[in-house]
Amino acid sequence: MFRYILIFFLFFGLVAEIYTYIAVRTVIKTKWIQWAYLAVSLIILAYIIYSFVTFDRSHGQTKRSLFTVALLLLTLLPKMIITIILLGEDIVRIIAGGINLITKGREGGFLPERRKFVSLTAMGLAAIPFLSLLYGIAKGKYNFKVRKKTLTFTDLPDNFDGFIITQISDVHSGSLDNAEKIEYAINLINEQNADLILFTGDIVNTYAEEMHPWIDAFNKIENAPYGKFSVLGNHDYGExxxxxxxxxxxxxxEAIKALYGRIGFKLLLNENVKIKKKGQEIALAGVENWGLNFKKAGDLEKASEGLTPGDFKVLMSHDPSHWNSVVKNSPHNYHLTLSGHTHGMQFGIEVPPYIKWSPVQYIYKQWAGLYEHLGRYIYVNRGFGFHGYGGRTGIWPEITVITLKKG
Known part of the structure; x- marks a missing residue:
């Protein structure tokens, strides 16, 4: 399968490279600049191919693989835009050439010359994703945002009116590389003065040791009055x-499960606890990972043991496809589910409240933010860290703050 993917990217990359070179040659007539462009492109292409071919799956994601994917996106996406525009120009040129051939014969020539304006436009538009991705790699991956939501429930116990939950998700500690930015994010978490802090999985990419350099930093997350709890994500199983x-x-x-305890979080493994406040209580349940296309270790029935229809219930489940496939129609009637997993694909456009788009929405119906079904809610955290692509473009890392209100 990997070979076929590589062959596809090589073919598509070759077509994109040809069109991009055509654009460069149309706009820039200086020969040495044209040759310099070709040389740099070939070096980058050779490095990407070498990195993919020599990728060692036994080591999982590494800093080198993060860099390689970022480099691939930086080079491929802008060239895709140039290719689409110049391909469109070629279609127009062929149609115009056909008309010339019919009306003027061979004397009129066949294909009109390429227009410099079209190539300039293509290169200008290609600069938008290039600069956006560059920003995402340099700055965006640590552009932490605190997102606040207030949810109202008629059956919330009175003493929990105004109860604040702070959620983080998808730390992916093996990708982190800036201690100062992580300290800043942890200070943001502490500034929310939450009653309860929840961590919805993926503490590492693959290996427990990835978290070791960051344990002291995450231990600075202050203890909340009603505790700190967590669940496992799909990456926590070493799959x-x-x-x-x-x-x-x-x-x-086992070492990964222990990590949550080492930073002060109680790991819930298909179980629930009661959060008590002034004689009243709500239930907090946590399931292991359950994903429609990933590991299905979560057991909602087991996690719901001992709960009654009258309980106010909050569920932690890493993958939002669990809510869409199982939880929202469950007779256990969970009021609020907190998930993560998607990262918003770390790429998209969000201009609240007007635009919210990412390619991941074609895979997950619930992929970032708040969703509702028959009075029951899921909130999908956009993730604290990053994975796969070593940056974030348009979809920023998130600290979620949810306030529960009595309706």
Whole structure:
């Protein structure tokens, strides 16, 4: 499968490279600049191919793989735009050439010359994703945003009116590389003065040791009055690497589960706890990862044991496809589900309240922010860290603050 993907990208990359070179040659007539462009492009292409071919799955994602994917996007997406525009120009040129051939014969020539204006326009439009991705890599991945929502429920216990929940998700500690920015984000978490702090999974990319340099930093998340709780995400199971033995994989999994405790979070493994305040209580349940296209270790029935229809219930479930497929229609009637997982694909456009778009919306119906079904809600956190692509463009890292109100 990997070979076919690589062949596809090579073919598409070759077509995009040809059209981009045509645009450069049309706009810039200086030969040495044209040759310099070709040389740089070939070096980048060779590096990307080499990195993909020599990728060692036993090590999972590395800083090098993050850089390679970022470099691929930086070069491919702008060239895709140039290719689409120049391909459109070629279609127009062919139609015009056909008309010339019919009306003027061979003397009129066939294809009109390329217009410099079209190539300039293509290169100008291609600069938009290029600069956006560049910003996402340099700054965007740590452009933390605190997003606040107030949710009103008629059956919320009176003593929980104004109760504040802060949520983080998808830390992906193996990708983090800036201690100062992480300290800033943790200060933002502490500034929310939450009653309850929840972490909805993916503390690492693959290996427990990825979190070791960051344990002291995340231990600075202050204890909330009603506790700090967490669940596992799909990356916490070590599924995305090749292991020398099952025993090694199991040992890593146990170490990852222990990490949550080492930073002060109580890990809920298909279980629930009661959060009590002045003689009243709400239920907090946490399931292991359950994803429509990922590991299905979550057991909602087990996590709901001992709960009654009259309980006010909050659920932590890493993958929002669990809510869409199971939770929202469950007779257990969870009032609020908190998820993460999608990262908003770390790429998109958000201009509240007018525009909210990312390619990930074609995969997940609930992919970022708040969604409602028959009076029950899910909030999908856009993620604290980053994975795959070493940046964020338009979809910024998030700290969620939800205030519960009595309706």
């Amino acid at each position: 995305y690497a090749e292991w020398p033995s099952q025993a090694a994989k199991d040992k890593n999994f």
